[in-house]
Amino acid sequence: MADLVDSMLDLMRRLPPTRIEENVASLIGICPDYADDLLGSVDQPLQLKTDRATGREYLACDYNRDGESYRSPWSNEYDPPLEDGTVPTPKLRKLEISANEAFDTYREMYYEGGVSSVYLWDLDDGGFAGVVLLKKTMTPSAPNEPSGSWDSIHVFETAERGRQAHYKLTSTVMLQLTMKKNDAEDDDRRAEGREGWKCDGEVTLGGSMTRQDWPIHDSSSHITNTGKMIEEMEIKMRNLLQEVYFGKTRDIIYDLRSIDDLEKTRRQRELQKELVGFIKR
Amino acid sequence: MESHERIQAACNFLLQSPPGEINDVLNDVRNIISDDELLQEGIVPALKKYNLAQFITVDIPETNHQSIISEAAQLSADSQEGEGQERWLDPRSKRSFVFDHMALEASDLQRFEPNESFEPFRAALEKASLKYLLAHFHDGVSSVFSNQTTPNRFILQIVANKYNPTNFWAGRWRSEYVVNLNDHSVQGTILVNVHYYEQGNVQLSTTHSISIALPPGIVTASPESAGTKILALIQTEEGKYQTSLNDTYHEMAEKTFKSLRRALPMTRSKLDWEKVLGYKLGAELSSSKGAFATGSS
Numbered sequence: 001m002a003d004l005v006d007s008m009l010d011l012m013r014r015l016p017p018t019r020i021e022e023n024v025a026s027l028i029g030i031c032p033d034y035a036d037d038l039l040g041s042v043d044q045p046l047q048l049k050t051d052r053a054t055g056r057e058y059l060a061c062d063y064n065r066d067g068e069s070y071r072s073p074w075s076n077e078y079d080p081p082l083e084d085g086t087v088p089t090p091k092l093r094k095l096e097i098s099a100n101e102a103f104d105t106y107r108e109m110y111y112e113g114g115v116s117s118v119y120l121w122d123l124d125d126g127g128f129a130g131v132v133l134l135k136k137t138m139t140p141s142a143p144n145e146p147s148g149s150w151d152s153i154h155v156f157e158t159a160e161r162g163r164q165a166h167y168k169l170t171s172t173v174m175l176q177l178t179m180k181k182n183d184a185e186d187d188d189r190r191a192e193g194r195e196g197w198k199c200d201g202e203v204t205l206g207g208s209m210t211r212q213d214w215p216i217h218d219s220s221s222h223i224t225n226t227g228k229m230i231e232e233m234e235i236k237m238r239n240l241l242q243e244v245y246f247g248k249t250r251d252i253i254y255d256l257r258s259i260d261d262l263e264k265t266r267r268q269r270e271l272q273k274e275l276v277g278f279i280k281r
Numbered sequence: 282m283e284s285h286e287r288i289q290a291a292c293n294f295l296l297q298s299p300p301g302e303i304n305d306v307l308n309d310v311r312n313i314i315s316d317d318e319l320l321q322e323g324i325v326p327a328l329k330k331y332n333l334a335q336f337i338t339v340d341i342p343e344t345n346h347q348s349i350i351s352e353a354a355q356l357s358a359d360s361q362e363g364e365g366q367e368r369w370l371d372p373r374s375k376r377s378f379v380f381d382h383m384a385l386e387a388s389d390l391q392r393f394e395p396n397e398s399f400e401p402f403r404a405a406l407e408k409a410s411l412k413y414l415l416a417h418f419h420d421g422v423s424s425v426f427s428n429q430t431t432p433n434r435f436i437l438q439i440v441a442n443k444y445n446p447t448n449f450w451a452g453r454w455r456s457e458y459v460v461n462l463n464d465h466s467v468q469g470t471i472l473v474n475v476h477y478y479e480q481g482n483v484q485l486s487t488t489h490s491i492s493i494a495l496p497p498g499i500v501t502a503s504p505e506s507a508g509t510k511i512l513a514l515i516q517t518e519e520g521k522y523q524t525s526l527n528d529t530y531h532e533m534a535e536k537t538f539k540s541l542r543r544a545l546p547m548t549r550s551k552l553d554w555e556k557v558l559g560y561k562l563g564a565e566l567s568s569s570k571g572a573f574a575t576g577s578s
Contacts, residue, residue, distance in 0.1 A: 209481030
């Protein structure tokens, strides 16, 4: 029943992104048989874990999960420990270590903080696939300061054809922004001498956007290729998010309510029409 | 999962529906629960709760206006004749009606006699609010209710919806003002919801509450003049709020967004990946090339 999964995905596309974890858990409760389908296709905020061996933070998602345990990219160990947890082949693990170091540099350059993790796994056809994760959270230093978080999930597959490497990249960025306001800070209002007036409120702007790409690179190292394609994709998506979050949603508010007097505009338009009619005569 | 838990989960999903998408959510939920009989009985309370909270509008038969379904529109049991169905009020046409929360239709219209002593002020607020709607809302609906038992207490509600499924977005503006002439106050709430879902799911949700102290001059004025003045205050506050949202947007874009992820590194150029690898790894380059070579089919 493929369309059951479609319905679940459609539902997740409509319900508030701020409640995604709760809603996914609830769907799994209703249809436990579809848990893997759902967890594999709905991106959820990345969880922050600390590597017990190195003390370094890493990111947990469905791709480094085995049962209830998550594998750290730094020590390659599962937490809680697993005797026979899935790990990449030694060769791929070597590449994974390098990729983690490279994207750690990338993270520092673009995020100036946050956490990154890269996980790779072998594919049956001899190739491999991987996921590059980046997360940064901003916690407000004062109640009226804005807070927010950015989660990037880049899933890619590689296939080699002749001297070229073909990639399939699916990127999701989850962006959450919150701001609380209350009139204790509102100097305008105090300046107007409106003592009995009060106001407070909250603005949350959150969600996720997903894009795909199929880049082809000449055979240089996989890390250089994936690095370049993920950098390009994140630049593209950052522009897209900026446009949708701060442009589109704001425009929609203006489609609901107008600050200017619409009646005035209507009257002006009528007048103009009359004037044009008058000139034509 | 027990059937009552499944219904609970279904209701929970319905209550989270973005503006204008309750039918889409309901269709998904029907497919997921796949037990129409169970659903049909179980979800009516949730639909009612959703309609009340979201200020769902209903066409009033024999008029060319819409009225808001909300807690304020629900007639209390003792003002209803006889037992049975819940009735709702359209104060503008002075009609009460039965409301179908699934089909969103009004039926069985009856005349409603409002408390005459509150009616002049209510009607004045209504007149001023309709004028305000035309000036500042595209497709807005408003209803003004007078409290039938507490004197001098009025509730003014406004809702404006825009649904554009072809372009994957929807928006809703709700505001409510409790005008209390006894303590000279207006308590207001403004709620804005926006959903943008083209290849993604982005939602804006804002809450804003205001409390305004009414100048004594307004309270003692004629209903006509008081209504106009109260709506002028509301217009100023809502305009101010909309402008302040622009500032919030600006602040979130400049402060939060920029410090979460830079547009480009401090160097103002993209990464030199060969160099990144070279720095840190040196020997890695050959080993990753090795992985590349052995992976070929």
